[in-house]
Amino acid sequence: MEKTFQVRTNHHDQIVDITSEVASFLREQNVRDGLVIVSSLHTTAGITVNENADPDVKTDFLRRLEEVYPWEHPKDRHMEGNTAAHLKVSTVGHNQTLVVSNGSLLLGTWQGIYFCEFDGPRQRKFHVKIIEG
Numbered sequence: 001m002e003k004t005f006q007v008r009t010n011h012h013d014q015i016v017d018i019t020s021e022v023a024s025f026l027r028e029q030n031v032r033d034g035l036v037i038v039s040s041l042h043t044t045a046g047i048t049v050n051e052n053a054d055p056d057v058k059t060d061f062l063r064r065l066e067e068v069y070p071w072e073h074p075k076d077r078h079m080e081g082n083t084a085a086h087l088k089v090s091t092v093g094h095n096q097t098l099v100v101s102n103g104s105l106l107l108g109t110w111q112g113i114y115f116c117e118f119d120g121p122r123q124r125k126f127h128v129k130i131i132e133g
Contacts, residue, residue, distance in 0.1 A: 001029045001031070001129070001130040001132070002127065002128060002129040002130065003025055003127070003128050004041070004125050004126070004127045004128075005018070005021055005025075005125065005126050005127070005128065006123065006124070006125055007115050007123075007124045007125070007126060008121070008122075008123055008124070009045075009115075009117035009120035009121045009122055009124060010120070010121045011117070011120055011121060012071075012117075012118075012119070012120055012121070013062045013065070013066065013117060013118055013120070014062075014116075014117040014120055014121075015048075015058040015061065015062060015114045015115070015116050015117070016114065016115040016116075016117065017052060017112050017113070017114055018038070018113050018114065018115050018126065019052065019105075019107070019112040019113045021128075022036060022038055022098075022105065022113055022128055023104070023105055025128055025130075026100060026103075026104075026105060026130060027103070029130055030103075031100055031103065031130050031132050032100070032102060032103050032132075033100055033101060033102070033132070033133065034100045034130060034131050034132040034133045035097055035098065035099060035100060035130070035131045035133070036097070036098045036099075036100055036105065036128060036129070036130050036131075037095055037096070037097050037098075037128070037129045037131070038095060038096050038097075038098070038113055038126060038127070038128050039094060039095035039126060039127045039128075039129075040089070040094045040095065040115065040116075040124070040125075040126050041124075041125045041126060041127055042089075042094075042124060042125070043085075043086055043089060043094075044082055044085035044086060044088075044089060044117075044118050044119035045085075045089065045094075045115065045116060045117050045118060045119070045120075045122075045124050046088070046089040046092035046093055046094050046115075046116040046118070047092070047093065047094060047095050047096045047113065047114065047115060047116065047126065048092050048093065048096065048113075048114050048116055049096050049098070049107070049111055049112070049113055049114070050111070050112065050114060051110045051111065051112070052110060052111060052112025052114075053110045058114075065088050065091070065092075065118075066084075068091075069083075069084040069087045069088050069091075070084060071084045082118075082119045084118070085118035085119035088116070088118040089116075089118060092116050096113065098113070100130070
């Protein structure tokens, strides 16, 4: 069971909560137990699990990544000029594996699944694969 989703980002760096899309797809498939793998299909956008209660977490997350990987660096040689985006994805990761228990994603009270844009705005895709078991 798998499906590819579209997400439109509106900013250069942006974190989009995709928890509801993943949870809805899981419910549609009527899976009780197993794993869900959520993958970004891009080299400059990633997937993470983090706090979904305080919106400042997303702001701080993006700000701190920008401090570590500034967009413009005098020694970057990548022709497209988006080395920082590639480094951010390598740090965050391009996918997450989540547990399905009793028909629901096993997430903590404050956790959500996020699509992390680092080279937008763009029309993007992420893929969800459910492994029953």
